[in-house]
Amino acid sequence: MPYKVFEVNGLGKIKIYKRKTNRSLRLSVTPDGEVHLTMPLWTPYRLGLAFSQSKRGWISEQLSKQATQLLSDGLKIGKSHHLAFHQDDAASVPRTIIRGTEIIVSYGLSQTSTDSTVQRAAQTACLRALRLQSKALLVQRLQQLALTHGLVYNHVTFKRLKGRWGSCDQHNNIVLNLYLVQLPWELIDYVILHELLHTKVLHHGATFWEELEKIEPKAKQWRKDIKLYRPTLLIA
Numbered sequence: 001m002p003y004k005v006f007e008v009n010g011l012g013k014i015k016i017y018k019r020k021t022n023r024s025l026r027l028s029v030t031p032d033g034e035v036h037l038t039m040p041l042w043t044p045y046r047l048g049l050a051f052s053q054s055k056r057g058w059i060s061e062q063l064s065k066q067a068t069q070l071l072s073d074g075l076k077i078g079k080s081h082h083l084a085f086h087q088d089d090a091a092s093v094p095r096t097i098i099r100g101t102e103i104i105v106s107y108g109l110s111q112t113s114t115d116s117t118v119q120r121a122a123q124t125a126c127l128r129a130l131r132l133q134s135k136a137l138l139v140q141r142l143q144q145l146a147l148t149h150g151l152v153y154n155h156v157t158f159k160r161l162k163g164r165w166g167s168c169d170q171h172n173n174i175v176l177n178l179y180l181v182q183l184p185w186e187l188i189d190y191v192i193l194h195e196l197l198h199t200k201v202l203h204h205g206a207t208f209w210e211e212l213e214k215i216e217p218k219a220k221q222w223r224k225d226i227k228l229y230r231p232t233l234l235i236a
Contacts, residue, residue: 003036004045008052011035011059016048021204025051028230029062030162069234070114071122077103077233078181079137081129083122085113094118096125103129126233127160133181134158142174142192149215151196161231165191168198179231187229190222 003017017038025039025048039048052059075083080101088095088106094117095106105122107113113122135158142156154172161167161177168174174195180188193216201208212219 006045006049008049011052011056014049014052016045018043027052027055027059028163029059033063035059035063036163071119071126071234073113075234077126078130078133080133081126083126085118085122087111094121096121098125098129098132123233127178130178130181130233131158134176134178138176138181138188138192141188142176142196145189145192146196149193149196151199153196153199163231165226165231166195168195168202170202172199174199177231179233183226183229186218187222187226190216190219190226193219 003015006014006016008014012035014035014037017036018041019038020041022038022040025037025043028036028038030036035052037048037052039051071083073083073085077083081098081103082101083103084105086104086106087109089109091106091108093108094111097104097106103122103125105113105118105125107115107118107121111118113119138158139156142153145151146153152172153168153174156174156176158178159175160179161175164177165180165183166174166176176191176195180191183191194212197208197212197215201211209219216222
């Protein structure tokens with residue numbers, strides 16, 4: 001999707017996207033620390049920049065949270081795994097292994113669990129665990145919901161997406177976000193049903209939302225609830 005990058009004093013770079021379907025201005029901070037602003041096609045860039053400046057406090061708060069968010073011992077990852085840090089005098093570099101429901105991260109005596117190299121190793125291992133959980137849990141759930149509602153999809157894959165929880169293409173191939181398995185089950189169902197319905201109604205017009213509420217009467221509320229979450233490793 002086309003965008004323009006602006007340098008904003010005190011905030012750094014901001015990517016501004018213009019969309020025909022947008023009716024309001026919306027700010028977001030990606031898991032990688034990028035600041036995005038989406039706004040209606042008719043809105044001048046200067047208004048978008050002024051809006052970003054007015055939200056300086058919120059943007060700084062989001063960036064600060066990301067900067068201080070560290071993986072810690074005993075942390076629950078997804079539905080079933082737990083993180084375990086282990087100091088090992090034989091470890092020259094951080095090593096990881098997934099054993100049962102444990103994600104074990106070993107590192108040398110000269111390091112701590114907060115070192116950047118150890119944290120990166122832990123993050124990579126956590127993503128492997130989320131992929132295992134997704135294949136074990138979400139594939140089964142997708143099959144159940146498709147059968148229940150008479151919706152047919154072709155193939156499902158799991159990817160690390162920045163801004164979306166899922167997608168469905170014209171060939172009925174579904175992509176689910178690797179981070180999705182961390183959400184509450186009702187929101188997981190919402191995303192799966194949303195993408196399954198795209199096998200029947202590919203657009204996001206009024207017909208789509210009406211059909212979705214027929215399938216799941218709580219869909220409207222879940223659509224609001226999911227906006228409280230961002231696709232990232234640690235779901236707050």
